[in-house]
Amino acid sequence: MVKAFRPVNLDEALNIRKENRVIPIAGGTDLMVQKRRWAGLTPSFEYPLLFIGHIEELRGIRIQDDRLRIGSASSFNELLENTLTPSVLKDAISGMASYPIRNMATIGGNICNASPAGDTLPVLYSLDAVLILSSLKGERRIPIEEFIKGPGITNLKDDEILKGIEIPQYDFDLYFYKKVGIGKVTSLSKISFLGLANITDDRIKDIKVSFGAVAPSVVRSREIESRIKELDREEIVKEFNNIKEMYSELIAPIDDARSTAHYRKVISLRLLEAFLTKEVQ
Numbered sequence: 001m002v003k004a005f006r007p008v009n010l011d012e013a014l015n016i017r018k019e020n021r022v023i024p025i026a027g028g029t030d031l032m033v034q035k036r037r038w039a040g041l042t043p044s045f046e047y048p049l050l051f052i053g054h055i056e057e058l059r060g061i062r063i064q065d066d067r068l069r070i071g072s073a074s075s076f077n078e079l080l081e082n083t084l085t086p087s088v089l090k091d092a093i094s095g096m097a098s099y100p101i102r103n104m105a106t107i108g109g110n111i112c113n114a115s116p117a118g119d120t121l122p123v124l125y126s127l128d129a130v131l132i133l134s135s136l137k138g139e140r141r142i143p144i145e146e147f148i149k150g151p152g153i154t155n156l157k158d159d160e161i162l163k164g165i166e167i168p169q170y171d172f173d174l175y176f177y178k179k180v181g182i183g184k185v186t187s188l189s190k191i192s193f194l195g196l197a198n199i200t201d202d203r204i205k206d207i208k209v210s211f212g213a214v215a216p217s218v219v220r221s222r223e224i225e226s227r228i229k230e231l232d233r234e235e236i237v238k239e240f241n242n243i244k245e246m247y248s249e250l251i252a253p254i255d256d257a258r259s260t261a262h263y264r265k266v267i268s269l270r271l272l273e274a275f276l277t278k279e280v281q
């Protein structure tokens with residue numbers, strides 16, 4: 001039998017988290033697959049489960065202090081249906097899993113699972129998402145790129161729960177999002193790519209570029225972005241090989257069941273090229 005807690009609110013959940021070694025479970029779409037056993041047997045967990053998907057304080061999508069605030073237990077279908085959700089996040093979500101899975105799967109679970117192929121992650125990196133982590137001591141805020149340390153590894157402390165995600169309200173002139181999966185659009189990513197840009201008077205005023213599934217965690221470089229900023233369209237074409245070289249050093253994919261490292265590297269750099277030399281032009 002699986003032992004579990006079902007707290008009525010966040011405070012109770014945080015108390016349980018502090019007093020016991022537990023595994024938070026929101027939609028369970030990652031955990032139930034990771035911990036499955038032979039047909040007919042219940043999944044096996046090392047510690048009791050802490051159900052959090054129903055907790056009111058972890059739900060809801062709203063604007064607060066000029067920022068979009070998304071509760072960690074918001075399901076993908078809730079995000080798709082909400083008018084406040086940025087289009088680029090909706091695009092990424094609509095290519096994820098199937099409708100029933102999207103009813104259960106949460107954005108907080110996608111973040112805390114910290115898979116290099118997590119499809120919301122390149123979007124959240126590019127949108128400068130900040131995570132709100134709650135414990136009985138209070139809340140702390142941390143940029144997503146400091147939270148995710150590697151495949152399945154995060155900065156989450158044993159007494160914390162991811163409460164929500166804050167996203168500054170950006171407007172972009174253009175965005176270019178591509179997910180390369182296996183055949184079906186709803187399969188896990190081999191590669192994903194997101195480019196956002198603001199262009200004024202032919203010059204790039206702001207640019208954000210993120211690659212998913214090509215390294216232990218999302219590849220985004222503010223340093224390279226700042227070198228692309230202020231280039232005009234002609235300069236980008238001239239500088240493209242240098243820019244590609246800089247990204248190439250950061251892209252370190254692996255061979256796995258879904259793809260090869262070589263394919264991932266070649267295609268992700270082609271997507272960069274398509275963004276910078278076609279979309280931005």
Ligand SMILES: Cc1cc2nc3c(=O)[nH]c(=O)nc-3n(C[C@H](O)[C@H](O)[C@H](O)COP(=O)(O)OP(=O)(O)OC[C@H]3O[C@@H](n4cnc5c(N)ncnc54)[C@H](O)[C@@H]3O)c2cc1C
Nearest residue numbers: 026027028029030031096097105106109110112118119162
């Ligand atoms: C058939 C299928 C297809 C899928 N397709 C895709 C896809 O296309 N793209 C993709 O990115 N993913 C996909 N997934 C993976 C999965 O659905 C997502 O990663 C989902 O977002 C996980 O959310 P969850 O609420 O189900 O997480 P859970 O399984 O509940 O939890 C995942 C991890 O996060 C932790 N956790 C969850 N919420 C919190 C919180 N608030 N605070 C602290 N820790 C927390 C849990 O302890 C666990 O370690 C697929 C899964 C299945 C089964």
